[in-house]
Amino acid sequence: MNEIVQAVTYAVKAGEVREVLHRIAQAARSLVGASYAALGVPDGDGGLLYFTHVGLSEEQTAQIPHPPQGRGLLGAIMTERKSIRLNDMALDARSSGFPPGHPPMSSFLGVPIQVGDQLFGMLYLTDRVDGQPFDEYDEWLIETIAGYAALAIAGVRLHEQQSRIQLFEERERISMALHDGIIQDLYAIGMHLELLRSQPDIQPADLNPAMEALNNVIDDIRAYILDLRTSSYEKRTVYECMDDMVRRLGLYRELDVSLDVPHAQPPLSPVTFEALCQIVHEGLSNVARHAEAQHVRIRCWHQGGRYFVVVEDDGIGFDPQNEASEHGMGLRNIRQRARLHGGEVRITSTPGVGTLLRISMPALSVNG
Template sequence: MMTTSQSNQKDVTNILSSLKNIVEAVTHAASAGTIEEVLQQIANVAKQVVHVRYAALGVPDGRGSLRYFKTVGVTDEEIKRIGHHPQGLGLLGAIMHERETLRLKHLSDDPRSVGFPPNHPPMSTLLGVPIMAGNQLFGMLYLCDRTDGKPFSEEDQWLLETFAGYAALAIAGVQLGEQQGRLILLEERERVAMELHDGIIQSLYAIGMQLQLARMSSSNLDGDLTEAIHNLDTVIEDIRRYIMNLKVANYQQQTIYSCLRDLTARLRLGDYMTVQIDALDRLPPFSPPVFEAVCQIAQEALSNVLRHSQAKHVKVTALQNDTVFQMIIQDDGKGFDLDSLDNSEGMGLRNIQQRTRIHGGKIHIHSALGRGTRLTLQIPIKKPL
């Protein structure tokens, strides 16, 4: 029979072992790679620390909802049947907003509980802990249903709170690394943009002024020079848009909606037509290089609307399911005949098609004279390995 002293010694040994495992697990998680990979690894370890059936990690988006939500224990098929990730309501939101640990024997006992969506697996007990360092909230850990069927204990709570403290440091470290990488990229973009603006554009402006003077001094050249000046203005405008793209393409931080909103604002589309954007204000469902290509396609398409369509209204729609992201840009302009485009007019469309193919997507452009243009882009959503 085990004595009280032996029992206490065993408890201490178990706790020390758990702490050692926590430190090793978080250290491994911090080296997992991208922020999403680190979050998934932390959720995996949280499930093992307390031995539960279900674990999840949510990261707030600063607007009252969730930017990331990583789960363990719920199958892909179950997630597909549910249809969407939580949006930070009910008990999940309570932990996010109140930043306090929540331990429940029965989920339904708390008046803040909003229940589960259809097809959600049944869960009865909850242990939720905020992931914090100082006053900064990095995320929330949610555990449901111990594997032995017992309610969560004070020791479970202590272990998860301890784990959350280490997890906060791991997440902060990865975010800092990504921010440093973005800063280096942005500095390089700024340098290239400055060289373009201070060098090439100023030279083009000088050439343009010389052509203007030449046209004024010789009426015989008026027609040819007018066309040359128009072409030169087009080149300058294209480079301007390229510079704007370099300066703002911090794609790892932008949501789909903010990217489209910024594009339409920079192109000043609202000065010439009404603009409607129908897109979720959430991070894109693919990697930054793919999202960058999507934003560049949107910019090229919207530039064409501005320059050629004479439209009074343009609508940009972005939607997605589990496997495909789709963006539709539709205007009510004069339209065009795809077969009659010359080389210069068709270059932008060829760029769009090439970027789409590189990322395994599909592009469909429908246009008719007097009936506007509709561009539909589809990009596959690849699940992380």
């Protein structure tokens, strides 16, 4: 039993499904003393999603036109969900024979890898090296390995599923970062260049602000790829972040901007502070692109374990419930980003009067 545990523990350390399967097949072949061992994972449609084998040389493998397709004895294991032990598999009616080029094999021992009613795979071996048929002890040994293997495969599958979820979340993070930050900055640069193009006498120096802004965007793209943005929020004050956003969006040139915000670091974690700034950035971008406002005011304060930011403009307003509008994706990103960090967003807008964006994020306690 100790050998079984050691073998399966070694297999689980692989961390990737294909390598785990290969190591389990190696362990089974070694413990029983079989000439050949293989492990297949069904795809749910009667075929095999994964298949690995040990015991055949590269030359022998090259002679076989295709791997098993989940029929014959393998199909019987999948459907019957019980072990099959044969002295001569050619005499069994369930056997479908071998494809051309496959080396001859005689005795067979196959077991399902399952937990309850869930089938994870089939482990099978052929021809003991000592020439003896597989016995009851061999069957018990492989069934025991299969039990451990089921848990190992389930664990690795869960890990891969979590990795896929993390990858999806990372894609979402980058997507929101692109829309809420970089794309809005590029839009502001574009508006500035359009304004310059309409002027009769453009001097090279007039392009310097746009060039500087483009360099900032390039730095941001690099930081997002390397996931370094959060660290930059550890030392910045609220005023520095808000002022930087207003400048990069070109709002100082277009609007009367009022910043009623502290010249101090907020009581927020760097990750939460970054999320808050991205939300404000999206809100300010909407003001620049759609509001047709004359004035915008940003206020920040800390109260009752929450940190509040209000962005208010006197523009034309819109319907916050209409996600099909030009504001739609930005509003979804704002709300989603706030929820991911325990925050809340309220948007009040009145046609002809203006829009108020109110953000509330959880603040750090006094003790950190």
